[in-house]
Amino acid sequence: MAAQQTNHFFLSAILLLSIAVVSSKAALDAHYYDQTCPQAEFLIAQTVRNASIYDPKVPARILRMFFHDCFIRNKAEKDGPPNISVRAFYVIDDAKAKLEKACPQTVSCADIIAVAARDVVAMAGGPRWDVLKGRKDGKVSKANDTKTLPPPTFNVTQLIQSFANRGLDVNDLVTLSGGHTLGFSHCSSFVARLHNFTTFQKTDPSMNMGFASMLKQKCPNSNNNGDAGQFLDSTASQFDNDYYKQLIAGKGVFATDQGMYNDQRTRSMIEAFANDQDLFFKEFAASMIKLGNVGVNEAGEVRLDCRKLN
Numbered sequence: 001m002a003a004q005q006t007n008h009f010f011l012s013a014i015l016l017l018s019i020a021v022v023s024s025k026a027a028l029d030a031h032y033y034d035q036t037c038p039q040a041e042f043l044i045a046q047t048v049r050n051a052s053i054y055d056p057k058v059p060a061r062i063l064r065m066f067f068h069d070c071f072i073r074n075k076a077e078k079d080g081p082p083n084i085s086v087r088a089f090y091v092i093d094d095a096k097a098k099l100e101k102a103c104p105q106t107v108s109c110a111d112i113i114a115v116a117a118r119d120v121v122a123m124a125g126g127p128r129w130d131v132l133k134g135r136k137d138g139k140v141s142k143a144n145d146t147k148t149l150p151p152p153t154f155n156v157t158q159l160i161q162s163f164a165n166r167g168l169d170v171n172d173l174v175t176l177s178g179g180h181t182l183g184f185s186h187c188s189s190f191v192a193r194l195h196n197f198t199t200f201q202k203t204d205p206s207m208n209m210g211f212a213s214m215l216k217q218k219c220p221n222s223n224n225n226g227d228a229g230q231f232l233d234s235t236a237s238q239f240d241n242d243y244y245k246q247l248i249a250g251k252g253v254f255a256t257d258q259g260m261y262n263d264q265r266t267r268s269m270i271e272a273f274a275n276d277q278d279l280f281f282k283e284f285a286a287s288m289i290k291l292g293n294v295g296v297n298e299a300g301e302v303r304l305d306c307r308k309l310n
């Protein structure tokens, strides 16, 4: 009888322990560094703010970096194309160096990127939210993983699928695409819409004609456009709902963005966000938290140098 009771006790203990392990695995926490690195958020915000003063391209690049970091499981964006936002990776390096001094081996690079992305949005006039933390950095680094990012040529069905593969719904797709309220694109990402759309139509007919002519001047031929390009909305350093207004006017830069306005599954959300910036901000904060839960690494490490595995 005593042996049976002891067995029962051990079985219950093991069961409780495994429940604790399973639930602790996925749970990120807004207060994750409260005890171990209380100054983490302050140091990250300070670094991002200073860098953005010196280089106004930093906010958009950091926001895009966060999107890629969540979509690529192994946190390896900097190893392969499309890696333009990686030009702001030095900001993450800088924050990491400060954090390693303040609280060694504690704050992951994935968490630094998540906090920095929230900070750039808030700094540019957008919403603010509590970032859930506790991610680990990937232990594998594969350049080819960047190929799993959605390209700007996807149709709406492909975009929906790409987001659904990560547990994100159509609402998240339309909302997070609002990240294109910040930043710039090189001609290479949209030039096919101007000169080689189809055999019969050189220019994408969903584009506003005046907008298409303006872009053709900036990107006069299909290749060799170097650094030329276009801002993604008319207030590209301000986080606002202008991106959605531009889509309604046929002035979306990417086929993917404009495609969402021309599709019944996504058009009404675009109209709602164009009419109500507060609604967009509220939804954006919620979808960024969801995006931050995608591909959370539970078995990784805290990298000492964000550019390489320990």
Ligand code: HEM
Binding pocket: 059, 060, 061, 063, 064, 067, 084, 085, 150, 151, 152, 153, 159, 176, 177, 178, 179, 180, 182, 183, 184, 185, 186, 187, 188, 189, 254, 256
């Ligand atoms: C829906 C699928 C998406 C596609 C196909 C896409 C595609 C692109 C492309 C092609 C560029 C321009 C790259 C270049 O030529 O320099 C770009 C820029 C950018 N993307 Fe996206 N993107 C998507 C979603 C997102 C999301 C979800 C966010 C953030 C929440 C985001 C944030 C940005 C930002 C801020 C830039 C500007 C970067 C800069 O100025 O350097 N994108 N995106």
